[in-house]
Amino acid sequence: QITLKESGPTLVKPTQTLTLTCTFSGFSLSTSGVGVGWIRQPPGKALEWLALIYWDDGKLYSPSLKSRLSITKDTSKNQVVLTMTNIDPVDTATYYCAHRKSTSLSFAYWGQGTLVTVSS
């Protein structure tokens, strides 16, 4: 059974760096083709894809946020970490991590999400 869970601060001040951790079970990020992605959703708004890391440490980033994002993995801990620099109130959102199947470019399993509020 594949599960993912996001963790991190619930309140962040503007200009700070946000660090979110996705802890997963039920799969290995060393398995060929597997990936873990991050997606966010501002309150009442649409989903926005942020980043993805592959089993081979390949990384993809949203073109519009690339300069502010970094994604890393710790295969031994079954964790993926997303950092976002220079946080702004518009970054207030629920942040989800999700498992990307090895046989498809879709996100089949999602975490419950974690709400991050950016405010001074």
Next chain:
Amino acid sequence: QSALTQPASVSGSPGQSITISCTGTGSDVGGYNFVSWYQQHPGKAPNLMIYDVSSRPSGVSNRFSGSKSGNTASLTISGLQAEDEADYYCSSYTASNSYVFGTGTKVTVL
């Protein structure tokens, strides 16, 4: 990368069929057969309903079907049920080696 365009809302009566469109460009929807659809109930995480344009994950009702023509993908829900009332998002892989989601569609069962 601009969001894929979806109608803000679609409604139908129980038992009817509805179709949600998802319009992109040749650099995303039109260029790849990697369109997915997600259902999201209020306060919940999205749930994968369709992947690779028209494939259904195990456990998803066959009332849900997907298709694509040119730069527009579509999700059809047949035999509409009360439990189908939710927000729906399309997503596509893009030529920029990234993903893009749609603007979202609220489905209301009348």
